[in-house]
Amino acid sequence: MGEHRRFETRAVHSGERRGGQGENGGFSPISTPIYASTTFSHADIETTDRILGGEQQGYSYARYDNPTVVALEEALASLEDPEGNAGAFAFASGMSAMHAALTAAELGPGATVLAAEQLYGSTATLLLQIFGANGVEVRFVDAYDLGAIEKKVAELKPRAVVIETISNPLLRVADTAGVAEVTRAGGAALVVDNTFGTPCLQRPLELGADLVVHSATKYLSGHGDLTAGVVAAGPPYDGALEGIRKLVGGTLGTFEAWLAHRGLKTLPLRMGRQCENARLVSARLASHPKVAKVHHPALKDHPDAEVARRVLSDTGGLVSFELEAGGREAAFAFLNALELCVKAPSLGDIYTLAIHPATSSHRELSPTRRERLGVKENLIRLSCGIEHPEDVISDLEGALGRL
Numbered sequence: 001m002g003e004h005r006r007f008e009t010r011a012v013h014s015g016e017r018r019g020g021q022g023e024n025g026g027f028s029p030i031s032t033p034i035y036a037s038t039t040f041s042h043a044d045i046e047t048t049d050r051i052l053g054g055e056q057q058g059y060s061y062a063r064y065d066n067p068t069v070v071a072l073e074e075a076l077a078s079l080e081d082p083e084g085n086a087g088a089f090a091f092a093s094g095m096s097a098m099h100a101a102l103t104a105a106e107l108g109p110g111a112t113v114l115a116a117e118q119l120y121g122s123t124a125t126l127l128l129q130i131f132g133a134n135g136v137e138v139r140f141v142d143a144y145d146l147g148a149i150e151k152k153v154a155e156l157k158p159r160a161v162v163i164e165t166i167s168n169p170l171l172r173v174a175d176t177a178g179v180a181e182v183t184r185a186g187g188a189a190l191v192v193d194n195t196f197g198t199p200c201l202q203r204p205l206e207l208g209a210d211l212v213v214h215s216a217t218k219y220l221s222g223h224g225d226l227t228a229g230v231v232a233a234g235p236p237y238d239g240a241l242e243g244i245r246k247l248v249g250g251t252l253g254t255f256e257a258w259l260a261h262r263g264l265k266t267l268p269l270r271m272g273r274q275c276e277n278a279r280l281v282s283a284r285l286a287s288h289p290k291v292a293k294v295h296h297p298a299l300k301d302h303p304d305a306e307v308a309r310r311v312l313s314d315t316g317g318l319v320s321f322e323l324e325a326g327g328r329e330a331a332f333a334f335l336n337a338l339e340l341c342v343k344a345p346s347l348g349d350i351y352t353l354a355i356h357p358a359t360s361s362h363r364e365l366s367p368t369r370r371e372r373l374g375v376k377e378n379l380i381r382l383s384c385g386i387e388h389p390e391d392v393i394s395d396l397e398g399a400l401g402r403l
């Protein structure tokens with residue numbers, strides 16, 4: 001797909017019709033089919049030999065690559081990097097993608113990694129339990145304090161810095177460009193989890209990041225029906241990622257790749273509506289007497305409102321809020337009173353989803369650490385879907401009215 005075409009156009013067409021017109025005896029599917037085949041055969045064994053040896057492009061074995069998966073990867077690469085320097089690599093989950101990105105960043109024995117204190121819990125656990133056990137020193141920093149990151153990078157000389165574009169659940173916004181500058185000056189690789197941002201709102205590679213990771217389970221696929229992950233990166237990381245995936249085998253399944261590619265086509269439409277819904281919901285909740293505080297980057301009192309204007313093209317589809325009534329009991333009563341919003345521990349879907357972070361995403365943390373991160377017992381996180389916003393708001397107001 002011509003990289004000069006706009007984001008929305010690339011989302012629809014990139015990766016499709018790769019074989020050119022007239023293949024398969026005169027017809028060409030407009031949408032890449034599901035290639036449910038473990039192995040690919042060629043007209044002669046010499047061709048197979050060249051493909052296996054890397055001298056010729058082609059497919060040989062589905063753990064290495066598969067046309068349905070490659071179609072998705074081409075689309076993802078064109079969205080994360082319109083310049084065409086980076087490749088995208090699809091994985092069986094966001095965690096598998098994060099593991100590959102950290103390995104490609106050469107986090108081995110003796111290396112130090114500096115990670116955001118506010119990281120998704122499983123990413124922090126992956127660093128501590130898997131990389132930590134393998135001799136990697138894991139240190140944490142407040143990712144929303146650029147001065148603190150600069151100081152730690154100078155002091156620790158980490159091999160990699162890991163941040164998220166928008167944090168969970170308080171929706172803090174990282175100054176990706178600023179972090180990239182101090183990371184690069186310190187000679188470290190910057191790994192950015194862009195799951196909450198998506199390439200619609202930010203393309204971290206353009207801001208200086210080295211590796212971009214997604215849980216494609218969320219916004220990229222968008223329909224709550226598959227698990228997938230992706231890493232986008234240019235040289236030298238792209239070659240390493242390909243090798244790691246081949247060996248470790250966290251390859252995305254063909255059916256999931258097909259579904260994810262289908263979902264990706266409507267990403268700009270969905271994201272536009274989700275951001276709009278989140279803005280409307282946050283404004284209405286902010287003036288509700290039973291809501292003590294709303295966290296959303298479009299609100300003036302959000303600590304990163306200014307950073308968000310600089311590094312994001314919109315303010316995202318998530319909203320968190322604290323109930324006026326304290327404690328877990330009120331939070332559970334509110335969630336149980338919802339009739340439309342779905343109680344489910346995920347995000348980024350077309351449905352509006354509601355969770356209680358203290359007992360879901362942040363369950364594994366000690367109460368003291370949760371408190372320090374601002375994850376209170378009366379905090380609710382909403383992932384806005386694409387419904388009519390007034391229906392979502394009236395469901396929220398109805399549940400608040402029953403408290």
Ligand SMILES: Cc1ncc(COP(=O)(O)O)c(C=O)c1O
Nearest residue numbers: 093094095120193195215217228
């Ligand atoms: C920010 C973030 N990164 C990574 C992941 C892991 O993704 P997956 O569940 O697809 O492995 C999640 C999952 O919730 C997430 O929220």
